[in-house]
Amino acid sequence: MPCVLSIGGLDPGGGAGILADARGITQAGAFACAAVAVLTVQSTSGLRAATPVPKSELIAECNEVLKHQRVRAIKVGALGSDENARAIGDFLAIHRDIPAVVDAVMMPTRGRARLLDERAVGVLRDRVLGRAALVTVNAPEAEVLTGTRVTRLDEAHDAAHALLRQGCRAVLVKGGHLTGPHAVDLLAIAAPETGPRIIELTSPRLRLAPLHGGGCVLASLVAGRLAVHADDYAADPVRALSDALRWSKKTHHEALNRAADIGGDLKVLFA
Numbered sequence: 423m424p425c426v427l428s429i430g431g432l433d434p435g436g437g438a439g440i441l442a443d444a445r446g447i448t449q450a451g452a453f454a455c456a457a458v459a460v461l462t463v464q465s466t467s468g469l470r471a472a473t474p475v476p477k478s479e480l481i482a483e484c485n486e487v488l489k490h491q492r493v494r495a496i497k498v499g500a501l502g503s504d505e506n507a508r509a510i511g512d513f514l515a516i517h518r519d520i521p522a523v524v525d526a527v528m529m530p531t532r533g534r535a536r537l538l539d540e541r542a543v544g545v546l547r548d549r550v551l552g553r554a555a556l557v558t559v560n561a562p563e564a565e566v567l568t569g570t571r572v573t574r575l576d577e578a579h580d581a582a583h584a585l586l587r588q589g590c591r592a593v594l595v596k597g598g599h600l601t602g603p604h605a606v607d608l609l610a611i612a613a614p615e616t617g618p619r620i621i622e623l624t625s626p627r628l629r630l631a632p633l634h635g636g637g638c639v640l641a642s643l644v645a646g647r648l649a650v651h652a653d654d655y656a657a658d659p660v661r662a663l664s665d666a667l668r669w670s671k672k673t674h675h676e677a678l679n680r681a682a683d684i685g686g687d688l689k690v691l692f693a
Contacts, residue, residue, distance in 0.1 A: 424649040425453045425491045427484060428642065429510060430499025430527075431472065431537055432458045435465035437690040438530070438635030443497055443642040445692040449673065450646025455491060457483035459510070460502035460537060466634050466686025469533030474502025477509040484513055494649035496522040497642050498550065500537035507542045511549030521555035521648050521655055521663075525641035526563050531634055531688060543567070552589030555648070555655075556663060558641045559585070561599035573599075575606055579620065582610035586618050592663060596637070602627075609667060611660055621664070625675050633681055634688035636674070643670035 426447045433439035439462070444454035459480050463470040487493060496514070501507045514522050526546060528538040538546065547567055551557050561572040564581040567588070572581045578595045585593045590612070597606040605628075609621040647666035648655050655662035674691075682693035 423453050423492065424494040424652060425455050425487070426495045426497055426642070426645045426649045427487050427493045428454060428456045428497045428499070428645075429459055429480070429484065429501070430456075430497070430638070431460035431462050431502070433462055433464050433635075435686065437466050437684070437688060438638050439499060442635035442638040442690070443499065446639040446642030447497070447646040449692055450643050450650060450670070452494070452646040452649040455487045455493065457487065459506050460500045462535075464530065464533065466684060466688040466690065467532070468687070469530035469535045469537070472500075472502060472535045472537055474506055477503075477505045480506055481509050481513060488517065493520060494652040495645040496520055497645035498522060498524040498554070499638055499641070500527050501542065501546070502537065503539050504542035504545045507538070507545040508549055511545070511553060514550065514553035518553065521659070522553065523556045523558065523641045523645040523648070524550060524554040525558045525637055526551065526567065527637065528563055528566060531632065547588060551585070552591070554591065555659065556592045556594060556644060556667070557585065557590050558594045558596065558637065558644075560596045560637060564595055575600060575602060578606075578608050582608050582620060583618060586610055586612045594667065596640075607671065609664070611663070623668070623671055625671065628675075628678055630678060630681065630689075632688050633678070634690050636678070636691060639677070639691045640670060640674045643673055
């Protein structure tokens, strides 16, 4: 059975972070493993505090899983510190044969504590994102990484191109924060020979209660699907990534309609 190594934050409430990742990975048909990069105090009412794990412990966690288990994809979420971001960038470079999906999470849905130090943003951009098979960002994250405004679809197009120019191989700019009657996600794929390829993935905009961990789950669905279809990815990465993302988007959209109330202020997926 293929495994996915999820690297991210431990949310005691279970709505986001590596526990949400595990539900998404399982839904995709893979086995979920996890390395804790950030310990948090949070629940479905918000993030109260976040403490990064020392980089030596984080890398030891990752190496132990990769040494013994069939890891066919990696999912990266909250890293906490610049040291952890640098260490995971090096880790992905060493294991470049394993596709990684990086969810560039920085701030929680609710709460003032940060899931990535401000000084680590540059390290994430320069040392991690370019080593991922796919980077997923929402509009606020795209604004931080590109330094440009992202509130409309045309601005999301510009941000996707900018992230490709920064070295990303493929980027999903999620449209949930954009304006308009539809939620339009942009999949941008670098193609040096022909120029960037941009695919618009349009879904009806749902009227939902506030949600916790939605981005974690989407990225994990993609990682899980890539792990299950690892041979397809090795043969044709672009097609396999596109197929994985379309399946993940459909599965995620259906799950949004069944988001569960487990207490607190925010609903969760796959409860």
